[in-house]
Amino acid sequence: MSLHPTLQPYADAWTHSIEAISELVLPLVEGEWNRRTPCPGWSVRDVVSHVIGMDCEMLGDPRPIHTLPRDLFHVTNEYQRYTEMQVDVRRHHTAPEMTSELEYTIIRRNRQLRNESRDPGTKVRGPFGSEQTLEEAMRYRAFDLWVHEQDLRTALGRPGNLDSPGAHIARDELLAALPDVVAKDAGAPPGSAVVFDVHGPIEFLRTVRVDAEGRGSIDGAPSLGPAVSLTLDWETYVRLACGRVTADVVADRIKAEGDPELTAAILLSFAVTR
Missing domain, CATH: 3.30.1050.10 (SCP2 sterol-binding domain)
Structure with a gap:
């Protein structure tokens, strides 16, 4: 079996955006990872950390055990605290560490998608230990990834893909x-x-x-x-x-x-x- 036809558009969109993100950040020097993005409170490094972290969760990896600092002004609710965990744990990672983990995560997710044979209605893990369907998870992942691709493009002055999948x-x-x-x-x-x-x-x-x-x-x-x-x-x-x-x-x-x-x-x- 292969990926259900209902899920294919979301897989295609994810692939298109993740490849674009990889291409955008691979040549960056250390200082460019600290550029501010339009996503409140997040740098280029933070956005890529979020991308890595969310795809790791799609892979079923355990969430990091980490205590957030108390002075993160942009974290104002529990959902943001949940999301910030994957970001803050990578906040001091170097450029080579970021690109290496991103590329490894892409390889793992590509393999997962190639072997994905579950029904779109299959229940999978969502935020806060909730459940959502596989279709919901993949749709929102494709949406979230494209939005963050645009954040990176704005921060790096590389506009594009406004009509992508x-x-x-x-x-x-x-x-x-x-x-x-x-x-x-x-x-x-x-x-x-x-x-x-x-x-x-x-x-x-x-x-x-x-x-x-x-x-x-x-x-x-x-x-x-x-x-x-x-x-x-x-x-x-x-x-x-x-x-x-x-x-x-x-x-x-x-x-x-x-x-x-x-x-x-x-x-x-x-x-x-x-």
Whole structure:
């Protein structure tokens, strides 16, 4: 048996992004590993440490036994503490140690994917000892990896892959979160509609509609009288939705029409990654 067809797009996206990350960091000199990335509190080294750590968890490796320092300003909740463990344990690793562990992890994960024959619904380990399906784990891994590839590209001044396989998975993940952003977090009124018109390497138009009970849904049909219409480019959409920038920083890249209070509430609630 081989990888289930449902899982193949996630494996392909992971492979594309991990190879890009490897290519980006392999030639870096020691000082470049300390460059700040758009991911709050993380350097290039920290992002790569996270990538290694999460793939090691996909491999079933035990989590490190490590005590986090108390002065990490960007760690504000338990999920972040969980994620930070794999990062902080590698914080003083040298450039050769980082690239060697990354390459070894890639070899192991490639072997795992070649031999993967489990059903997409198979339960696997998730964060905090939770369970998730293999499909959920692989989908989120592909999404997370592409977002961190973009963090590294920004930090190193090497833009690219905004329309790669991982980018399309990221689009679907971020769009799935939009109904809650608009209806629940921003509090759009029942019966209203909000239109998102995104252009660039990945283009789409989506409308979030809020029903009489205040629940949000999303579709690809335009709305004739939306409460708010937002037009922005794909890269800005990603940076906002992943919490890499706030709306005031990229205001010149967003065209907003409609209710200003609802617009502000949506943009304030736009970040959906933890």
